[in-house]
Amino acid sequence: MTARKALTDDQFRFALGYGTNGFADHPLPVALELLAEQGYTAVALTLGHPHLDPFADDLEERLDEVGALLARNGLRVVVETGTRFLLDARQKHRPALVDKHAGLRLEFLRRAVDIAAKLDAECVSFFSGILPEDATEQTGWQRLTTRVAELVEYAAARDVLLAIEPEPGMVVETVADALRLHGELGEPRALRLTVDIGHCVVVEPGGVDGALRLAGDLLANVQLDDMLPHTHEHLPFGDGVLDLPLALATLAELDYRGVAAVELPRHSWDAPGLAERSMAALRAAWTASAPARTAGAWLADSTTAVLADHASLPRIFATAPRSVGRAPRCPGTDPTGVLFGTVADDARARLIARLGRDLEPAVLTQLLRDLYHRGDSAERRGVLRGLGALAEASPRLDGTLVLTGLELTSDALRSNETSLVAAAVGPFAAAHLDQHAWRHAVLKLVFMGVSLAAATGLQVRADAELARMAADFAAERRAASRPIPEDLALLTRPANHPTSL
Amino acid sequence: MRIFDPHIHMSSRTTNDYEAMYAAGVRALVEPAFWLGQPRTSVASFLDYFDSLLGWERFRAAQFGIRHHATIALNPKEANDPRCLPVLEELPRYLAKEGVVAVGEIGYDSMTPAEDHAFAAQLELARAHRLPALVHTPHREKLAGTRRTLDVVRESGIGAGAVLVDHLNETNIEIVKDAGAWMGFSIYPDTKMDETRMVALLQRYGTERVLVNSAADWGRSDPLKTRRTADAMLAAGFSADDVDQVFWRNPVEFYGQSGQLILDPLPGFEAAGFPDPAAGFEGNSVLRGARA
Numbered sequence: 170m171t172a173r174k175a176l177t178d179d180q181f182r183f184a185l186g187y188g189t190n191g192f193a194d195h196p197l198p199v200a201l202e203l204l205a206e207q208g209y210t211a212v213a214l215t216l217g218h219p220h221l222d223p224f225a226d227d228l229e230e231r232l233d234e235v236g237a238l239l240a241r242n243g244l245r246v247v248v249e250t251g252t253r254f255l256l257d258a259r260q261k262h263r264p265a266l267v268d269k270h271a272g273l274r275l276e277f278l279r280r281a282v283d284i285a286a287k288l289d290a291e292c293v294s295f296f297s298g299i300l301p302e303d304a305t306e307q308t309g310w311q312r313l314t315t316r317v318a319e320l321v322e323y324a325a326a327r328d329v330l331l332a333i334e335p336e337p338g339m340v341v342e343t344v345a346d347a348l349r350l351h352g353e354l355g356e357p358r359a360l361r362l363t364v365d366i367g368h369c370v371v372v373e374p375g376g377v378d379g380a381l382r383l384a385g386d387l388l389a390n391v392q393l394d395d396m397l398p399h400t401h402e403h404l405p406f407g408d409g410v411l412d413l414p415l416a417l418a419t420l421a422e423l424d425y426r427g428v429a430a431v432e433l434p435r436h437s438w439d440a441p442g443l444a445e446r447s448m449a450a451l452r453a454a455w456t457a458s459a460p461a462r463t464a465g466a467w468l469a470d471s472t473t474a475v476l477a478d479h480a481s482l483p484r485i486f487a488t489a490p491r492s493v494g495r496a497p498r499c500p501g502t503d504p505t506g507v508l509f510g511t512v513a514d515d516a517r518a519r520l521i522a523r524l525g526r527d528l529e530p531a532v533l534t535q536l537l538r539d540l541y542h543r544g545d546s547a548e549r550r551g552v553l554r555g556l557g558a559l560a561e562a563s564p565r566l567d568g569t570l571v572l573t574g575l576e577l578t579s580d581a582l583r584s585n586e587t588s589l590v591a592a593a594v595g596p597f598a599a600a601h602l603d604q605h606a607w608r609h610a611v612l613k614l615v616f617m618g619v620s621l622a623a624a625t626g627l628q629v630r631a632d633a634e635l636a637r638m639a640a641d642f643a644a645e646r647r648a649a650s651r652p653i654p655e656d657l658a659l660l661t662r663p664a665n666h667p668t669s670l
Numbered sequence: 671m672r673i674f675d676p677h678i679h680m681s682s683r684t685t686n687d688y689e690a691m692y693a694a695g696v697r698a699l700v701e702p703a704f705w706l707g708q709p710r711t712s713v714a715s716f717l718d719y720f721d722s723l724l725g726w727e728r729f730r731a732a733q734f735g736i737r738h739h740a741t742i743a744l745n746p747k748e749a750n751d752p753r754c755l756p757v758l759e760e761l762p763r764y765l766a767k768e769g770v771v772a773v774g775e776i777g778y779d780s781m782t783p784a785e786d787h788a789f790a791a792q793l794e795l796a797r798a799h800r801l802p803a804l805v806h807t808p809h810r811e812k813l814a815g816t817r818r819t820l821d822v823v824r825e826s827g828i829g830a831g832a833v834l835v836d837h838l839n840e841t842n843i844e845i846v847k848d849a850g851a852w853m854g855f856s857i858y859p860d861t862k863m864d865e866t867r868m869v870a871l872l873q874r875y876g877t878e879r880v881l882v883n884s885a886a887d888w889g890r891s892d893p894l895k896t897r898r899t900a901d902a903m904l905a906a907g908f909s910a911d912d913v914d915q916v917f918w919r920n921p922v923e924f925y926g927q928s929g930q931l932i933l934d935p936l937p938g939f940e941a942a943g944f945p946d947p948a949a950g951f952e953g954n955s956v957l958r959g960a961r962a
Contacts, residue, residue, distance in 0.1 A: 487766045491929075497937065504937045543717075545724035545767055586729045 183391070183420055184245045185451055186211030186430030187444055189220050190252075193437040197221065198238055203441055205242035207448045212244045213392070213430035214290070216281055217252030223280045232287045239288065247332075247390050247428045248285045248293045250278060265298020266316045267309040267340050274298075278320055285329045291427055292330040292389045294363040295320075297341035297350075309340050318354055325359035332389040334363035337372045337401040344373065344383045351387065361389030365432060366416045367396035367403055377412060378419040388425055392432035393451070403433050405443055406450035413450065414458035421458070422465030464493040464516045472523050479536060486520070486540055486548055489513050507588045508623040510554055514592070517551025522558035530567030537570075541577045550592040553581055557595035557625070564600070571601050578602060582610050590614060591623035599626030608635045611660070612642060621656045636661050671913065675699040675896050676921040677804070677836060677854065677883035680738065681727050687886070687893045688734035694897040698737040698933055700925060701727060702775045702804055704745045707888050716744070716757045720764050728769065732936050739931065741774035741804050742767075749788035750780070758791055765799040769932060771925040772796070774804025775836070778815045781808065786822070793826035802832040802927045804854075807842065816842040820849045834881060834924055839863055843875060852924050856885035857895035865895070865902040872903065877915050881924065 192200035373380035395409030490513040497506030581593035639660035731738035773796040808815035836854035
């Protein structure tokens with residue numbers, strides 16, 4: 170067995186791997202040895218050309234060899250099925266599960282399940298496919314559910330997990346789509362999720378952390394790569410906009426213990442170098458994720474404690490900064506933390522959102538009211554940002570909760586503390602504050618000299634009346650020979666607003 | 671020169687004071703909860719006051735580049751009013767809050783049984799919350815009051831090193847020093863203690879465990895007395911290091927026992943200098959760019 174480089178001191182619990190589709194120019198035994206050398210402890214094994222033909226006559230023997238290679242290199246394995254031209258030499262990824270005739274795809278996936286069983290793989294990852302021209306969305310979805318149900322039954326009988334991977338442009342595109350499928354099939358134990366963290370940049374509304382949390386306990390496989398918004402192209406870490414430390418911290422927060430494998434299928438030409446640089450990037454990101462991991466651990470512990478004893482909430486809420494710190498969330502763009510809050514604001518807000526999943530709305534409402542009225546400014550910011558997180562998580566909040574939220578928001582908007590006012594014009598205000606109060610809140614930001622970046626929903630809610638108010642304010646400033654905040658232009662530009670409500 | 675004023679009631683002061691204090695070198699302070707001059711008549715009035723110490727006043731200080739901390743307590747004078755006494759039940763919630771660095775001001779005003787009770791109960795709260803205690807000595811009967819204060823401290827079991835006995839003078843410094851507690855001196859324009867007498871005390875008793883404050887409030891007082899005393903020390907031959915010990919390191923060590931002192935410079939402040947009072951300095955990337 171190859172000697173491994175030590176990882177960081179506080180080790181992650183998931184297994185870092187690398188996809189063999191990024192090593193298409195190396196024979197499998199060599200690829201696996203190179204990966205083990207770099208410190209990888211897992212591999213995502215793509216079936217088909219060039220490493221392992223699932224339809225080979227001597228498949229059994231080949232699997233024995235692969236099993237021995239994995240054992241020798243100390244690698245855990247997941248089975249990947251995204252080979253482009255395995256089933257149809259002319260059309261990429263066809264036939265798919267949403268196509269009219271998908272027999273070949275089903276046969277392939279059943280075989281993948283057999284292979285996974287033989288290799289003791291952690292799961293078989295698969296995707297839905299792009300909706301063909303001959304099918305409506307409904308037809309495609311029907312085909313998918315019927316076929317996945319068959320596959321799930323086949324896999325369950327062999328004690329193998331299937332993990333559906335949301336892919337940009339496919340019928341199952343987001344984690345929410347995958348969860349819908351899982352739900353419609355009756356939440357079968359054998360059906361789980363694969364999440365490619367690069368895809369999250371392109372399609373996931375809640376970002377990478379939101380998507381991973383949404384997948385939660387169903388997460389069975391993770392693919393690691395960077396990506397740019399609007400372009401589904403797997404990139405080496407650092408070439409896209411992915412927040413890798415945040416992704417790793419979220420995996421730690423979820424206590425994910427499965428395989429997380431680098432997915433760079435278009436970079437085989439530089440495979441050894443990328444395997445090395447990816448590992449370095451992952452190690453650096455893990456170190457950089459320490460504050461986020463601390464916050465994640467605080468969130469988990471605090472949630473457990475509060476659910477066990479509601480009376481512990483005030484103290485836990487008040488002392489949050491001692492655990493998670495007080496730094497601004499976005500030090501580059503917001504060094505004072507006024508616009509987007511501090512890491513403690515964020516931790517408190519996430520605790521509220523988390524409690525919102527398990528507490529009765531009436532109980533949560535009472536707790537929030539108490540936290541706000543008995544809180545210092547920072548705790549109040551936490552409550553306001555928590556209301557924002559609740560509003561983001563659910564378009565239909567409980568009526569009592571909304572009323573109390575409005576009462577607290579109005580209280581904050583009467584204050585003259587910039588950070589409180591900024592925290593009060595977030596997603597909750599955008600969703601629930603009446604138009605009059607919302608306009609005044611936005612104008613107050615400008616009046617206080619706080620950037621409008623703090624306000625949520627400006628594009629949607631700004632109207633002609635707000636433009637008039639902004640213009641009058643500008644006139645007043647001119648009369649007093651005082652500078653006019655540049656942000657006012659965002660409100661007075663007529664192109665932006667629909668007619669007044 | 672960096673100055674930490676360990677006892678000043680900023681909610682009674684103006685923004686001019688904040689500005690002058692920053693210019694004089696004040697970068698951190700502690701505002702103890704106390705009497706408002708006009709007696710309170712209900713617990714709710716205390717709660718609004720505590721909230722303003724931890725909220726609005728901290729925000730206001732931050733506008734002027736000064737780190738604001740607070741101590742929370744039922745003061746001895748109002749401990750005598752049964753309408754105010756139930757505030758003791760509200761204190762634990764405040765003592766857990768960010769930037770609460772001690773229980774205080776507690777101690778004696780007229781040395782009544784009600785004051786005894788509130789004093790002992792709050793020393794116990796300090797122990798339970800692992801916070802030091804800021805103890806005020808009476809304006810009248812100062813020496814007898816200080817003796818009794820030290821007795822109560824001893825009986826409470828809180829270590830003398832976790833207690834700052836404040837408003838001392840020539841008559842009671844020695845017994846506080848011998849007890850092992852921290853010694854606080856409030857420099858006033860014409861009562862309590864002045865700069866010259868303070869320097870003489872420092873020459874005689876040394877700089878160890880000594881804290882000097884302005885205790886400025888709504889009465890005739892001067893928030894720059896810290897700086898004036900520091901200057902008087904230098905003029906009398908004390909070193910810059912001695913001054914730093916009294917005006918920074920001693921208060922940091924004493925209140926630091928709370929684990930709640932936050933002393934890193936306020937983000938964005940040093941670079942921006944004094945804020946444009948109309949615009950505020952926080953959060954306005956657009957304006958900050960325009961001003962530069």
